[in-house]
Amino acid sequence: MQSDFSQNRLEILQKIATTAKEAGRNPDDITLVAVSKTQTPEKLDEALSDGQKIFGENRVQEAYSHWGERDCSDLELRLIGPLQTNKSDEAVKLFDVIETLDREHLCASLQKSIQKIGKAPKILMQINIGNEEQKAGVAINEFPRLLDLAREHYRLEVTGLMCIPPAELPPAPYFALLQKLAKTHDLKTLSMGMSSDFETAIKFGATHVRVGTALFGARNYQSNL
Ligand SMILES: *Cc1c(COP(=O)(O)O)cnc(C)c1O
16 A cells, blocks of 8 residues: 555655646656655655655754664755754755855855865755745845855855745745746756645746655644744
C-alpha cells in the first residue's frame, strides 16, 4: 500500500506538471522542495524511500538533528529559515543552498565561513516582499545595494530570490513582484509558493516550491514564520 507521503507527493507532482503546462512552462524547471521541519525520523525515512532528495529546513540546529547522522551525499539541503551569524559556520557545512540572506552582517559572516570551511553553498536573497515589519528579508528598496555588496564585495554566489508573502492577502501580486525583481537583476532561481499557493507561484515563474504540510501532513507545532 502507498504511504500518505507517497500519495501526497504524487498528487503534488501532478499538480506541478499540470500548472506548468497551463502556464507554458516546462515542468522540469520546477523543483519540489520538501519542507521537513518538525517531522519525525520515520517521516524522513518515508520521504527518502519515496525518492525525495531535496529538503528545506528552517533552523540550523533542527536540520543537524534531522540530517547530521545521515548520508546526505545524494541529497540537497536548503536553509529556508532566518540565519543568525553565530550559526553561519554550521550552516555552510550542512546546507547546499542558503535561501535567506537578508543583511550585510550576514554577507560578511558567510564569506568568512565559506573561506574557513572551503565549501560555498549557493545563496538566495530573501526579500521582505510585503514590507512587513515583523518579517525577515531585505526591504525592496535596499535589495539592489545588498545584492551588489554581496556579489562584488563579499564574493557570494547569489543565484536567486526567495519570499514569503503576507499571510492574509492574495499572494499573486507578491509573486509577480518577486519575478520582476529577479528579472531586472538577471537572477534565475525563484523560491516561492508553499502548500496553499504553490500553483499560483508557478504561474509567476517559481523554480522552487517549498511544500511542508501538503506533503507530510500537519506539523507538530507551529513554526515561527
Ligand atoms: C514552513 C515553511 C514552508 C512550508 O509551509 P507549508 O505551508 O507547510 O507548505 C515553506 N517555506 C518556509 C520559509 C517555511 O518556513
